[in-house]
Amino acid sequence: DQQVKQNSPSLSVQEGRISILNCDYTNSMFDYFLWYKKYPAEGPTFLISISSIKDKNEDGRFTVFLNKSAKHLSLHIVPSQPGDSAVYFCATGNQFYFGTGTSLTVIP
Amino acid sequence: DTGVSQNPRHKITKRGQNVTFRCDPISEHNRLYWYRQTLGQGPEFLTYFQNEAQLEKSRLLSDRFSAERPKGSFSTLEIQRTEQGDSAMYLCASSLSGASFSPLHFGNGTRLTVT
Numbered sequence: 001d002q003q004v005k006q007n008s009p010s011l012s013v014q015e016g017r018i019s020i021l022n023c024d025y026t027n028s029m030f031d032y033f034l035w036y037k038k039y040p041a042e043g044p045t046f047l048i049s050i051s052s053i054k055d056k057n058e059d060g061r062f063t064v065f066l067n068k069s070a071k072h073l074s075l076h077i078v079p080s081q082p083g084d085s086a087v088y089f090c091a092t093g094n095q096f097y098f099g100t101g102t103s104l105t106v107i108p
Numbered sequence: 109d110t111g112v113s114q115n116p117r118h119k120i121t122k123r124g125q126n127v128t129f130r131c132d133p134i135s136e137h138n139r140l141y142w143y144r145q146t147l148g149q150g151p152e153f154l155t156y157f158q159n160e161a162q163l164e165k166s167r168l169l170s171d172r173f174s175a176e177r178p179k180g181s182f183s184t185l186e187i188q189r190t191e192q193g194d195s196a197m198y199l200c201a202s203s204l205s206g207a208s209f210s211p212l213h214f215g216n217g218t219r220l221t222v223t
Contacts, residue, residue, distance in 0.1 A: 004150075006150075009148070032209040034209070034211060036212075036214075042216055043112070043199055043214025043215050043216050043217055044151065044199075044212075044214050045213075045214065046211035046212065046213075049209065051209075089150045089151070091150075091151075093209040095141060095153070095156075095203075095209075095212055096153045096164070096166075097153070098143075098150030098151045098152070098153075099150050100148065100149055100150050101148075101149075101150050
């Protein structure tokens with residue numbers, strides 16, 4: 001049972017443009033979400049989080065939006081940089097459920 | 109902050125053998141998690157500890173898998189009678205409790221290959 005879904009396995013974006021990564025969840029009881037970034041041969045690293053009391057959280061070039069009615073969150077990266085090329089995972093607040101990841105490639 | 113350390117980085121074993129992995133979390137972190145990750149998938153939760161207490165185990169964790177954290181510091185994950193389907197990356201992560209949802213700090217994982 002996939003509690004958190006990332007339906008786009010990969011995404012390619014030109015440098016300087018916006019990257020939008022999506023995540024859907026099934027259980028409306030989830031009230032906190034995190035995004036992690038993973039480079040090859042390394043463990044995931046925390047990127048940004050959002051609580052359900054907010055619909056937006058921003059940290060520099062990274063913004064996460066939460067649409068509770070749609071059970072959907074998205075990560076926006078703007079402007080995208082080649083160093084952002086990585087696999088991005090969304091996760092629930094209890095850290096028990098991770099999405100399958102979206103591999104982002106930022107083309108110079 | 110020396111980070112989360114996992115050993116070994118790679119393990120190749122024959123089917124039916126037992127293997128044990130070690131995780132050393134960030135020293136002040138009292139929560140420790142184990143995950144399994146296969147190609148094209150996200151980290152799959154296996155179990156987690158708060159201090160030495162194992163508080164949650166995934167129902168996917170068969171009885172061939174056991175984890176310990178005897179003194180609330182390092183942890184070991186043992187797989188008995190390994191099967192080819194156990195081949196995966198095993199990730200350990202740690203965090204502080206206190207805050208409702210503390211981000212995890214992951215190690216670089218142990219890659220298990222069962223032949």
